[in-house]
Amino acid sequence: xxxxxxxxxxxxxxxxxxxxxxxxxxxxxxxxxxxxxxxxxxxxxxxxxxxxxxxxxxxxxxxxxxxxxxxxxxxxxxxxxxxxxxxxxxxxxxxxxxxxxxxxxxxxxxxxxxxxxxxxxxxxxxxxxxxxxxxxxxxxxxxxxxxxxxxxxxxxxxxxxxxxxxxxxxxxxxxxxxxxxxxxxxxxxxxxxxxxxxxxxxxxxxxxxxxxxxxxxxxxxxxxxxxxxxxxxxxxxxxxxxxxxxxxxxxxxxxxxxxxxxx
Amino acid sequence: xxxxxxxxxxxxxxxxxxxxxxxxxxxxxxxxxxxxxxxxxxxxxxxxxxxxxxxxxxxxxxxxxxxxxxxxxxxxxxxxxxxxxxxxxxxxxxxxxxxxxxxxxxxxxxxxxxxxxxxxxxxxxxxxxxxxxxxxxxxxxxxxxxxxxxxxxxxxxxxxxxxxxxxxxxxxxxxxxxxxxxxxxxxxxxxxxxxxxxxxxxxxxxxxxxxxxxxxxxxxxxxxxxxxxxxxxx
Numbered sequence: 001x002x003x004x005x006x007x008x009x010x011x012x013x014x015x016x017x018x019x020x021x022x023x024x025x026x027x028x029x030x031x032x033x034x035x036x037x038x039x040x041x042x043x044x045x046x047x048x049x050x051x052x053x054x055x056x057x058x059x060x061x062x063x064x065x066x067x068x069x070x071x072x073x074x075x076x077x078x079x080x081x082x083x084x085x086x087x088x089x090x091x092x093x094x095x096x097x098x099x100x101x102x103x104x105x106x107x108x109x110x111x112x113x114x115x116x117x118x119x120x121x122x123x124x125x126x127x128x129x130x131x132x133x134x135x136x137x138x139x140x141x142x143x144x145x146x147x148x149x150x151x152x153x154x155x156x157x158x159x160x161x162x163x164x165x166x167x168x169x170x171x172x173x174x175x176x177x178x179x180x181x182x183x184x185x186x187x188x189x190x191x192x193x194x195x196x197x198x199x200x201x202x203x204x205x206x207x208x209x210x211x212x213x214x215x216x217x218x219x220x221x222x223x224x225x226x227x228x229x230x231x232x233x234x235x236x237x238x239x240x241x242x243x244x245x246x247x248x249x250x251x252x253x254x255x256x257x258x259x260x261x262x263x
Numbered sequence: 264x265x266x267x268x269x270x271x272x273x274x275x276x277x278x279x280x281x282x283x284x285x286x287x288x289x290x291x292x293x294x295x296x297x298x299x300x301x302x303x304x305x306x307x308x309x310x311x312x313x314x315x316x317x318x319x320x321x322x323x324x325x326x327x328x329x330x331x332x333x334x335x336x337x338x339x340x341x342x343x344x345x346x347x348x349x350x351x352x353x354x355x356x357x358x359x360x361x362x363x364x365x366x367x368x369x370x371x372x373x374x375x376x377x378x379x380x381x382x383x384x385x386x387x388x389x390x391x392x393x394x395x396x397x398x399x400x401x402x403x404x405x406x407x408x409x410x411x412x413x414x415x416x417x418x419x420x421x422x423x424x425x426x427x428x429x430x431x432x433x434x435x436x437x438x439x440x441x442x443x444x445x446x447x448x449x450x451x452x453x454x455x456x457x458x459x460x461x462x463x464x465x466x467x468x469x470x471x472x473x474x475x476x477x478x479x480x481x482x483x484x485x486x487x488x489x490x491x492x493x494x495x496x497x
Contacts, residue, residue: 064497065445105496112440112497134497135448153493154452173452173490194486195455215462215479233475252482254459 047082051095055126056145058098062105063133064089066116072125072142079122085115128165137175157196172196176256180263183208183247195255204262207243211250218257264292269299277306413471416464416480423484430491437497449494456490459483 053076061068066085073079078100080093090107093100108114116136123129125144132151140148141161148165150158155174163181166188170177173194180201183189189208191198204223212219217235229240251258269292275281276289293300368376438446463480466473 109496110440112437113442113445134445134493153490154448173486174455192482192486194452194459194483213475213479215466215475233473237475237478252479254462254479254483255455 045084045088047080047084047091049080049093051078051080051093051100052076053078053095053100053124054098055124056098056128057100057124057126058128058130058145058147059121059123060099060101060103061119061121061131061133062103063117063119063131063136064104064108064114065134066118066136068119068121068131068133068136068138070119070121070123070129070131070138070140070143072127072144073122074125075122076124078124078127081120083118085117087113087115089114089117091117182206183249185246187247189247189249191250192252193256194253196253197256197259198251198253199259199261200249200251201261201263205243207241207246208249209241209245209247211237211239212258213237213252214256214258215254216257220257220259222260223262224260264288266292266296266299269293269296270302273299273303273306276303277310413468416467416471416477419481420464420484423488426488427484427491430488430495433495434491437495441497445497449490452490453487456483456487460487 055076057078059070059078080100080102082091082102084091089104089111091102091104092107093102095101102119104114104117118136123143125142127143128145128147129140129143130147130149131138131140132149133153133156135152135154135156137156137158138150138152139159139161140150140163141159143162144164146165147167147169148160148163149167149169150160150171151169152158152172152175154172156172157175158170158172158177160168160170160177160179160181163179164184165181166184166186168179168181168187168189168191170179170190171192174196175193176196177191177193177198178201179189179191179199182203183206185207191200206224210221210224210229212221213233213236215236219235219238221229221238224242226240226242229238231238269289272281272285272289276286281289293303434449438449441449460480460483463476463483466476467480470476
């Protein structure tokens with residue numbers, strides 16, 4: 001019988017054999033370990049914060065770049081989750097009275113290059129939402145508050161889904177805008193894109209005064225069209241009332257189409 | 264009684280030197296005229312003050328010199344007024360002299376005068392009619408509506424351009440701090456807005472009265488301004 005010392009000497013002297021599969025597996029393991037262990041350019045940090053609030057709260061977000069999703073939930077609190085790409089931006093959500101404010105622009109002024117910040121914000125249904133960003137998509141869904149404002153300085157799509165607010169403003173330069181919701185009596189609704197298609201999906205019994213302008217002449221009012229509409233500029237602009245014109249709707253796109261769809 | 268007459272008699276009233284008739288007429292006026300009543304009250308209080316303080320103030324060292332200075336000041340103030348009055352008088356006398364003067368003209372002089380009047384009137388009528396036509400925009404030298412509209416648009420463009428230049432300078436200063444992705448995004452979007460501005464301008468060049476294009480131009484320029492302003496903060 002061999003002693004342990006003799007066995008280890010034999011093992012060391014025995015040539016080791018590896019198959020191609022072994023080597024490949026080892027490389028994959030090494031690569032995965034390396035990617036987790038080293039600081040990569042796309043490393044993300046996460047910031048999460050909750051604020052207990054009342055029913056009629058306002059959320060203000062001024063972002064620089066990144067996607068923003070706002071949705072309602074059945075809690076009297078606001079939850080903000082931000083995932084930060086490097087170089088990490090400063091994100092300091094604040095509660096001031098009945099307003100939760102996140103000012104990424106202000107908190108990073110003068111820093112120049114900061115990475116995208118992607119937000120997911122959950123709010124009570126009756127909240128007002130005021131969002132602006134330099135670039136990135138915005139999605140707001142299921143809000144019944146006084147104001148929904150989505151402003152993208154440059155490019156990004158805006159989706160406003162299941163919205164029933166008194167005032168809705170959506171504006172971008174490049175990107176589509178889609179509104180799906182209802183117009184409140186006396187409310188104002190403005191949708192403007194420089195290069196993007198705008199679609200408005202509303203109930204068939206909606207009553208509003210419409211001013212729609214598109215130099216491309218691609219304005220399709222679907223079943224909301226009637227002969228009482230005034231056509232201006234050879235079909236580049238339509239003005240008219242649908243129903244009793246209780247709310248005011250302005251839709252403008254420079255290089256895109258306008259489509260009204262029955263809900 | 265009028266105010267002028269009343270104020271003439273006011274001194275005598277205060278001194279107690281008025282006849283009964285004048286006094287009653289003056290009193291009637293003072294009851295109706297608040298301004299004259301105020302003057303009377305002021306005067307009475309000055310006189311009362313002077314009487315009650317008689318002997319308390321010594322006379323100025325050179326009373327005659329003081330009065331002289333006061334008179335000089337009053338005369339100096341009155342001179343321009345009298346000059347203006349004299350000028351008015353002179354003008355009046357020129358016109359009254361002109362109007363009252365009698366003219367004797369020979370037949371050729373009369374004919375020449377009539378011809379001169381006809382010439383002046385016809386010239387005046389021609390010039391007046393031409394100006395009226397110009398004001399209505401139908402005259403030959405009136406600027407065309409197309410030119411006016413173009414000027415209006417170019418004026419607005421110029422004004423907007425000043426603001427755009429200002430914000431553009433600020434953006435250019437900050438741009439170096441942005442990452443390449445943000446710079447590309449900004450340039451791409453600015454190009455899209457410029458395209459919208461140019462499209463509207465081209466339409467306006469084709470038809471300067473196209474209100475839709477004018478609205479679109481305004482909206483595009485405002486959007487450009489907003490984009491620059493927002494990125495000047497970054």
